Amino acid sequence: MRPVFVTGYGVVSGLGLGAELHLDRLRSGLSGISLVERDFGSFYAGLYPTENSELSQRLGLDPDPYISRTALLGLLAAKEALCNHEESFFRSCAFLNGTTVGGMDLSENYFADKKQGKLGDARLFQMHDLGSVTRFIARNLGSFDLINTVSTACSSGANAIMLGAQLIASGQYERAVVGGTESFCRFTLEGFKSLMVYDTQRCQPFDLHRRGLNLGEGAGFLVLESERSLQERGIVPQAMLSGWANRNDAFHQTGTSPEGIGAQQAMQEALETANLQTREIDYINAHGTGTPTNDSSELAAMQAVFGDQIPYFSSTKGSTGHTLGASGAIEAVVTLECIRTGFAPGTIGLEIPLDATDSLLAKGRALPISHVLSNSFGFGGNSTSLVFSKV
Amino acid sequence: MEKLYIHSAASISPVGFCSGEMADANAPADFRVKEPEYKSVIPVLQLRRMSKITRMAMMCAKTVSGDAKSEIDAIIVASGLGNLADTYRFMELIHGQEQGLLSPTAFTQSSHNTLSGQIALDFKNHSYNMTHVQGFLSFEQALRDAVEQFGFGAKEILLGAADEHIPLLDQLAGENGFSADQIGQFGEGAAFFKLGKKPVSGVFVQDVAVKIWAANLEEELRAFAEKNGCNSNLHVISFSDQSFSFAKTQENVSQLVGNYMTRSAFAMNLGYSYLKEGKYSRVLIVNEAEEGSLGLILLGYDEV
Numbered sequence: 001m002r003p004v005f006v007t008g009y010g011v012v013s014g015l016g017l018g019a020e021l022h023l024d025r026l027r028s029g030l031s032g033i034s035l036v037e038r039d040f041g042s043f044y045a046g047l048y049p050t051e052n053s054e055l056s057q058r059l060g061l062d063p064d065p066y067i068s069r070t071a072l073l074g075l076l077a078a079k080e081a082l083c084n085h086e087e088s089f090f091r092s093c094a095f096l097n098g099t100t101v102g103g104m105d106l107s108e109n110y111f112a113d114k115k116q117g118k119l120g121d122a123r124l125f126q127m128h129d130l131g132s133v134t135r136f137i138a139r140n141l142g143s144f145d146l147i148n149t150v151s152t153a154c155s156s157g158a159n160a161i162m163l164g165a166q167l168i169a170s171g172q173y174e175r176a177v178v179g180g181t182e183s184f185c186r187f188t189l190e191g192f193k194s195l196m197v198y199d200t201q202r203c204q205p206f207d208l209h210r211r212g213l214n215l216g217e218g219a220g221f222l223v224l225e226s227e228r229s230l231q232e233r234g235i236v237p238q239a240m241l242s243g244w245a246n247r248n249d250a251f252h253q254t255g256t257s258p259e260g261i262g263a264q265q266a267m268q269e270a271l272e273t274a275n276l277q278t279r280e281i282d283y284i285n286a287h288g289t290g291t292p293t294n295d296s297s298e299l300a301a302m303q304a305v306f307g308d309q310i311p312y313f314s315s316t317k318g319s320t321g322h323t324l325g326a327s328g329a330i331e332a333v334v335t336l337e338c339i340r341t342g343f344a345p346g347t348i349g350l351e352i353p354l355d356a357t358d359s360l361l362a363k364g365r366a367l368p369i370s371h372v373l374s375n376s377f378g379f380g381g382n383s384t385s386l387v388f389s390k391v
Numbered sequence: 392m393e394k395l396y397i398h399s400a401a402s403i404s405p406v407g408f409c410s411g412e413m414a415d416a417n418a419p420a421d422f423r424v425k426e427p428e429y430k431s432v433i434p435v436l437q438l439r440r441m442s443k444i445t446r447m448a449m450m451c452a453k454t455v456s457g458d459a460k461s462e463i464d465a466i467i468v469a470s471g472l473g474n475l476a477d478t479y480r481f482m483e484l485i486h487g488q489e490q491g492l493l494s495p496t497a498f499t500q501s502s503h504n505t506l507s508g509q510i511a512l513d514f515k516n517h518s519y520n521m522t523h524v525q526g527f528l529s530f531e532q533a534l535r536d537a538v539e540q541f542g543f544g545a546k547e548i549l550l551g552a553a554d555e556h557i558p559l560l561d562q563l564a565g566e567n568g569f570s571a572d573q574i575g576q577f578g579e580g581a582a583f584f585k586l587g588k589k590p591v592s593g594v595f596v597q598d599v600a601v602k603i604w605a606a607n608l609e610e611e612l613r614a615f616a617e618k619n620g621c622n623s624n625l626h627v628i629s630f631s632d633q634s635f636s637f638a639k640t641q642e643n644v645s646q647l648v649g650n651y652m653t654r655s656a657f658a659m660n661l662g663y664s665y666l667k668e669g670k671y672s673r674v675l676i677v678n679e680a681e682e683g684s685l686g687l688i689l690l691g692y693d694e695v
Binding site: 130134135170254 | 485486492493501504507512516519523524525526539542563565601
């Protein structure tokens with residue numbers, strides 16, 4: 001298997017735009033979650049404040065009411081990851097995106113209009129299919145050899161990263177731009193509300209009295225390259241993507257098993273791929289959504305894998321909200337910044353820790369980091385773990 | 392690439408339910424699937440909660456997997472548009488007249504990975520589980536993933552695809568200026584396969600390719616066929632009436648199943664049947680997709 005290197009990354013979320021800015025805000029303990037007022041109600045969410053028309057302008061695109069915000073946010077993060085690449089970069093290069101809503105931010109308006117007795121504009125469905133969002137982002141970046149989309153609920157972005165790593169590890173491709181993107185939709189808000197896991201206050205991941213999640217929106221993208229590609233381009237890598245695994249909880253369509261079987265297996269297999277012992281992991285960026293079941297089963301899974309030696313861990317969803325299909329990619333960028341700066345962020349919102357040990361970080365701390373584990377779990381029992389390592 | 396043997400195949404399509412080999416099919420009156428009796432395979436209580444796409448996928452997945460459910464070490468599913476009926480149902484709940492708490496069932500089943508997740512749940516299978524959603528190339532992408540996972544050590548893979556039609560599609564297409572003829576072409580269906588490295592059936596996937604930009608179709612096809620050493624006796628399955636000079640025989644299967652994003656999975660079931668019957672020695676599935684992109688699947692046959 002060929003090693004997989006990370007040579008660039010970009011991110012946008014409720015915290016703002018840019019990888020460095022994300023770490024600065026996390027270091028300061030800031031949250032991108034605020035009270036949002038819409039005509040259908042108010043709720044806490046981590047939204048990127050810039051409107052679509054301004055996003056288009058910033059991206060050098062003509063404003064177009066039929067371009068999904070999911071695509072615009074994705075393009076913004078991917079451009080940061082890919083700054084200044086010549087046309088030859090795109091040879092033997094794959095583009096892989098993970099998303100769950102695609103262009104639903106537009107298509108759901110059709111139903112809202114109909115309800116109000118308006119005609120409804122069917123063109124709002126032009127980007128409803130998830131693949132079209134990916135094609136739009138890819139086309140605005142360069143001529144990729146492969147364009148693909150995966151959709152596995154909240155692990156979509158992490159799985160896109162894993163699939164890109166596999167393409168390079170197996171020798172199929174030399175480069176891959178990988179990640180995930182998601183925009184806020186009323187559909188998902190009402191969905192999590194109907195499941196009674198939407199926190200009406202600010203979410204509190206890993207807190208004893210946690211009530212549920214807050215949604216967020218945003219995107220994260222990474223540039224992955226083979227050793228040969230690094231040599232050809234004469235560049236040095238920023239980190240390695242050393243391990244990955246996808247396993248299934250096979251317990252319930254939406255809920256996780258109390259012992260987190262899928263999560264356990266994903267973490268164990270990711271460590272095996274990376275050829276690392278449990279004690280070598282310095283920090284875990286947990287999935288930590290703030291829902292009662294996720295956090296307790298994820299903690300149980302960490303206990304099963306790491307015994308009483310759980311590494312420092314935290315959830316950054318108290319800062320970004322749960323960005324669903326983008327979360328694995330946004331958190332991958334956060335962990336890469338953690339490796340670069342030697343800092344592990346705290347868990348915003350935490351008051352009474354679910355875990356009594358010192359491992360659960362309430363506040364951020366300086367920490368030399370060589371290896372990080374990043375978890376992403378979703379509906380359908382989908383469980384993915386990634387390992388990033390210092391080079 | 393290494394040969395990937397198709398151990399079993401099943402599909403539900405406008406020409407009916409097919410478990411294994413497909414009888415010679417006549418063009419159907421319309422392109423809605425002819426669903427089988429599910430009850431012998433799926434418990435009634437589960438069946439009641441499943442939308443059409445889920446019950447089609449589950450039926451096919453169970454049919455091809457048989458007793459080998461625990462031996463499967465990857466479940467890979469493709470869907471262009473996912474669970475449309477559940478998505479639409481939850482939209483209607485949100486934007487409907489009723490006030491108060493919404494039932495979460497449609498929301499939880501609206502996720503694109505509902506099919507792969509439900510199969511894992513039913514099979515109690517903890518292995519690799521993936522859902523590819525790249526428009527008309529979703530199935531080719533899923534097949535590529537299967538090839539990749541075999542390379543990483545998988546021995547038996549459940550691969551499938553499904554898309555369902557809902558009436559809203561016709562309405563939206565009409566409002567977007569599609570003609571009645573085009574709308575009448577909208578199809579649906581599901582097809583699943585158990586793939587393995589062991590030459591059980593003799594039918595195998597020889598190669599799969601995805602081209603993002605196929606400038607000259609005939610040239611792309613010729614290069615692909617040459618690369619795989621099959622210049623003669625090639626049967627081409629496609630979804631248009633375009634003729635291919637190098638094909639010995641060819642057919643357009645859109646008259647059997649209509650037009651939908653994972654139609655090439657049906658074509659693979661058909662190709663599998665032809666090769667098992669010994670009708671042809673090589674089958675090439677040519678899938679012209681969005682914006683000049685192209686999917687190619689080459690199937691072959693070895694005596695076992």
